[in-house]
Amino acid sequence: MKEIYGFTHYSFFTEMSELAARHGSFDLSLGLPDFDIDERLKVFLKEAAEHNTHHYEPLAGNPLLMESIIRFNAKRAHQITVTTKEITIVPCATFALYTSLKSIINQGDEVIIIQPSYYTYGPAVVMNGGIPVYYDLDGDFTIDWNLFKDCITEKTRAVIVNSPQNPTGKVWKKEDWDMLYELIKNRDIYLISEEIYDTYCYDETEHYSSFVHPELRKKTFCIFSFGKMFHTSGWKVSYMLASEVLTTRFQCHQQYISYSANAPAQYAIAKYLDVFDPYLNKKLMQKKRDIFNEMIKETPLQIEQQAEGSVFQVVNFRTISKSMTDVEFSKWLTIDKRVSCLPLSAFYNSRDNSDYIRFSFAKKDELIIQALEHLKRSL
Numbered sequence: 001m002k003e004i005y006g007f008t009h010y011s012f013f014t015e016m017s018e019l020a021a022r023h024g025s026f027d028l029s030l031g032l033p034d035f036d037i038d039e040r041l042k043v044f045l046k047e048a049a050e051h052n053t054h055h056y057e058p059l060a061g062n063p064l065l066m067e068s069i070i071r072f073n074a075k076r077a078h079q080i081t082v083t084t085k086e087i088t089i090v091p092c093a094t095f096a097l098y099t100s101l102k103s104i105i106n107q108g109d110e111v112i113i114i115q116p117s118y119y120t121y122g123p124a125v126v127m128n129g130g131i132p133v134y135y136d137l138d139g140d141f142t143i144d145w146n147l148f149k150d151c152i153t154e155k156t157r158a159v160i161v162n163s164p165q166n167p168t169g170k171v172w173k174k175e176d177w178d179m180l181y182e183l184i185k186n187r188d189i190y191l192i193s194e195e196i197y198d199t200y201c202y203d204e205t206e207h208y209s210s211f212v213h214p215e216l217r218k219k220t221f222c223i224f225s226f227g228k229m230f231h232t233s234g235w236k237v238s239y240m241l242a243s244e245v246l247t248t249r250f251q252c253h254q255q256y257i258s259y260s261a262n263a264p265a266q267y268a269i270a271k272y273l274d275v276f277d278p279y280l281n282k283k284l285m286q287k288k289r290d291i292f293n294e295m296i297k298e299t300p301l302q303i304e305q306q307a308e309g310s311v312f313q314v315v316n317f318r319t320i321s322k323s324m325t326d327v328e329f330s331k332w333l334t335i336d337k338r339v340s341c342l343p344l345s346a347f348y349n350s351r352d353n354s355d356y357i358r359f360s361f362a363k364k365d366e367l368i369i370q371a372l373e374h375l376k377r378s379l
Contacts, residue, residue: 011119012346016330020340026371028359029340031166031311033231035364040275041230044268053267057260059251061089061239065270069239072273077206085244088251091236091261093196093225098124099257100192100221100240101158103249105130109157114143116167116347118194121160130157134349140305141168141314145179152183158190161210164197167347167358168314169307171201174208181216190246191216196225196238199278201309202286211241218243221250226269229281231362235265285311285361288368292361295372299379311362314344318355320379325353333357337378339371 013030020027060066066084073080090096097120105111107129113121115136122132135151137143159180163172180191193210201207211222222241227233238261242250292313293303302316317329324332326343334340344356361368 013119013342016334016340016342019331019334023335023338025334025338025340026367026374027340028361028363028368028371029334029342031360031362032233033362034367035231037231038272038276041232041268041272044271045264047271048264048267051267053264055263057089057263057266059255059260060084060087060247061261062263062266062270065089065239065266065273068270068273072276073241076209078208078212080209080211080241082211082241083244086241086247088240088242088247088254089261089266090223090238090240090254091258092227092233093194093223093238094120094124095258096221096223096238096240097121097160097192097194098128099250099253100190100223100242101125101128101130102253103221103246104190105157108155110153110155112148112151112156112159113349114159114161115349116141116344117160117162118166119346122349125160131155132349136348136351137168141165141170143176143179145183149183152187152189156187156189158192159184160192160194162194162196163210164195164201164207164307164309166197166310167312167342167344169305169310169312171205171309172208172210174212177208177210177213177216181213184219185215189219191220192223193220194223196223196228197310198224199229199281200285200311201282202289202307205308207309217241219246221246229278230269230272230276232265232269235262235269237261237265237269288361288363288365289313291365292359292368292372295369295376298376299372301375301379311360313359313361314356315341315359316355317357326355326357327352330357337375339375 016029066087109130110133111125111130112133125132198207210220211217225238300319307313330343341357341359344354345351
C-alpha cells in the first residue's frame with residue numbers, strides 16, 4: 001500500500017468492505033445505507049432536470065437552497081439563526097473540512113484532532129502544511145479537559161470536533177462547547193466542527209450545534225451533510241456555516257478548487273428540505289439502533305455505552321478473545337463468522353489495537369436481524 005504524506009493510500013474501510021463481499025458476509029462495516037431514498041426526492045430531482053439547472057450555481061450556492069437552509073435551522077430545538085452570507089453549499093463534508101483548513105493554517109501550524117476520528121482528518125491537516133496533534137479518548141470516550149488543555153500550544157491554530165461522533169456515537173452538549181470556548185477564547189484558534197449526523201440524536205438527546213454558541217460561532221467552520229441526512233451521498237451536496245468573515249475567506253479558496261456543487265441536486269434538496277421531517281429521520285434510525293442493541297445482548301459481545309447519536313455502535317469483544325487484536329478479530333468475524341465490522345484502532349492514528357469494534361446500523365431492518373441472528377448462533 002502506497003503512502004502519501006505518511007498516511008496509507010488505501011482505506012482499511014474499503015478493505016473490510018471488500019473482504020465482506022468476497023466472503024458473502026453480512027456487511028455492517030460501513031455507514032452506507034442499503035435502503036432507498038424518499039420518493040419525493042426523486043420527484044424533485046426529475047423536476048430539476050426539466051428546469052434550467054444544468055449550469056454552475058453561484059459560488060455560495062443555489063439561492064433557493066440557501067433560503068431553505070435558513071428556514072430549516074430556525075426550526076431546530078436548539079435554533080440556529082443564520083444569514084445567506086454565512087452559508088456555503090459544498091460538494092461534501094470532506095471538501096469543506098479540507099478547504100476550511102486551507103483557509104486558516106500556515107506551514108507548521110498545529111491542529112488538534114480528537115481520536116477516535118474519521119480517517120481523512122489527519123491527511124487533510126498534513127496536505128495543508130499543518131501538524132496533527134492527537135488527543136485520545138479513553139474509557140467512556142469523554143474528554144478530560146485538563147488533559148486536553150495540555151495539547152494546546154502557541155502553534156495551535158485549529159481544533160477538529162465531530163458531533164455526533166463517528167465512531168463512538170457521543171454527542172457534544174452545551175457544556176462541552178462552553179469548556180472548549182473557555183480554552184480557546186483568547187487565542188487565535190479556530191474550530192472545525194463536523195456535525196454531519198445532526199439529525200441522528202436519540203432518546204432525549206437533542207443536537208446542540210457549535211454554531212448556537214454566541215461567541216464560538218465567530219471562530220467556527222460548521223459542516224453539515226445532506227448526503228447523510230437524506231441517504232444521498234452520491235449527489236455530492238453538503239453545506240457549511242461560518243461567520244461572514246470566515247465564509248469570505250473559505251470561498252476565496254473554494255473558487256479555485258470546486259467552485260460549486262451539483263446544480264440539479266441543489267434544486268431538488270431545496271424543495272425537499274421544506275417538507276423534510278427530521279423527527280421521522282431520527283425515529284427511523286433509532287429503531288434500527290434499538291433492534292441492533294437488543295439483539296446483540298443475546299451474543300457474548302458487549303455494549304458498554306449505547307450510541308447517543310450517529311449511525312454506529314461501538315462494541316467490546318474481549319469476552320470472546322483476550323489475545324486477538326481488534327484488526328484480527330474484525331477479520332475473523334468477517335471471514336469466519338460472516339458478519340463484517342471495523343476495528344476501533346482504524347480510527348486512531350497511533351494505535352494498532354483496542355478492545356472495541358464498530359458496527360453500522362444504517363441498514364435494512366432485515367439485514368440487521370439476519371446478521372445478529374447469525375452471530376447468536378455462531379458465537
